[in-house]
Amino acid sequence: MAAGYAERVGRAAARVAHHDPVHIADFELERYFARWEFAVEHLLCASDVEGYPMADVLALADDEMHERWAGLRLGYTESAGEPLLRHEIASLYTTIEPDEVLVFAGAEEGIFCLMTTLLGADDHAVVTWPGYQSLYDVARANGAEVTLHELREVDGWAIDLDVLRRQVRPSTKVIVVNAPHNPTGMLPDRATWDGLVALAEESGAYLFADEVYRFLEADPTDRLPAGADVTTRGISLGVMSKSFALAGLRIGWVASHDRALLEQAVRMKDYTTICSSAPSEVLSTIALRARDRVIARSRAIVDANLVVLDRLFADRPDVLRWVRPRAGSVGFPRLLGDVPIDRFAADLVEAAGVLLLPGSRFGHPGNHFRIGFGRVDLPLAVARLEGYLDRVGAASGGATT
Ligand SMILES: Cc1ncc(COP(=O)(O)O)c(C=O)c1O
Secondary structure (H helix, E strand, C coil), X not given: CCCCHHHHHHHHHHHHHHCCCCCCCCCHHHHHHHHHCCCCCEECCCXXXXXXXXXXXXXXXXXXXXXXXXXXXXXXXXXXXXXHHHHHHHCCCCCCCHHHEEEECHHHHHHHHHHHHHCCCCCEEEEEECCCCHHHHHHHHCCCEEEEEECCHHHCCCCCHHHHHHHCCCCEEEEEEECCCCCCCCCCCHHHHHHHHHHHHHHCCEEEEECCCCCCECCHHHCCCCHHHHCCCEEEEEECCXXXXXXXXXXXXXXXXXXXXXHHHHHHHXXXXXXXXXXXXXXXXXXXXXXXXXXXXXXXXXXXXXXHHHHHHHHCCCCEECCCCCECCEECCEECCCCCHHHHHHHHHHHHCEECEEHHHHCCCCCEEEEECCCCCHHHHHHXXXXXXXXXXXXXXXXXC
């Protein structure tokens, strides 16, 4: 006779009780930000673009969206995302339909749900590194084996397609590429991108393209076609936080032609947020409808800051060196000299109230640090950094203690 409901629930509970608790590594970058983000005067390592004031976002609204905002009822919304928002997101792509978009609470929830859906114990993933930790540690937490595809400063942080080809195996379920890249600002050239797409198609792996810095290319003609547009194996990850300067909305998305995969991923969301924030969905729709103005504002902030940083690196070649980012709002310079970057960053924040993010937070052994250039206080932060360098002796590479 079939087991009764209580018996079945009991068995399921017993299975859960014997299951190892999910172990996921501490998110090093987030722990560092938890300590410092709201305690320092200048965040010279933030990856987002200066957040919009609320009033300025509402001023972007067309008549329809003004009405939506005024009449918004704060109930649950559709789990896959509010239809108007999915429509606007789909229009960022050339081939994606609204029902090929899933809305999430930031890109972070999208990574969590997709990786958890895609990967299990027998699977393998290749992931660009150094990089955003959840792109590889959620995979590991799901039991998958991860091969890191190391980007190296000597190569201008470029992806090495030959190496990547050798890293892919029959069990490779997904190739994860973050481009434009955090923390290096790397953007593959078109030939490399096409090669990656071809590799995913030949191997049958998914290409998970973390494109959260897309639309922030220094030269817009370098913009790559989105992963989801160029292959049915492509999964594009986007977010309002970076190019669209609205991190506080916590709205991100995944786009893909693989509807079966999306159908599975949305079930994962039932266990995380169920649906996204209703006000944030409306505000995101407003910003995406005004995307040209929003992106122009972000680009103007980043461009002005790059002028300041170009001068900083030109003036101090004995202390600081970088591969100039081709896109995005972060770069990964190196502190020259003998002072370890962790000590330098710790002294700098105490002495000057300026926060850098040491490469160690990415598990990177070099003397690199992430610098962020999306915030409007960057000229002040750089002036403080320079004052500090002058005080401690530039030639020693900084800190003296
Ligand atoms: C490459 C990359 N992917 C995903 C995210 C997550 O974006 P969000 O914090 O808006 O969810 C970030 C944030 O820094 C990132 O740099």
